[in-house]
Amino acid sequence: QLMEFDEPLNLMKREGSLFGELVKEYWFHASSSTGN
Incomplete structure (x- = not known):
């Protein structure tokens, strides 16, 4: 589902693998590029 791509953080937590x-x-x- 495209929903997963809508919430990368959710997918990250659920996966917890290399993708994360x-x-x-x-x-x-x-974040570093934005000059945080």
Whole structure:
């Protein structure tokens, strides 16, 4: 379902696998790029 993509965090918690790590890294780099 496309719903999963609508809530990446929910999917991350549910998966808790490599995908979760990728999402975490993505968000981390994305936040750093914004100049947080």
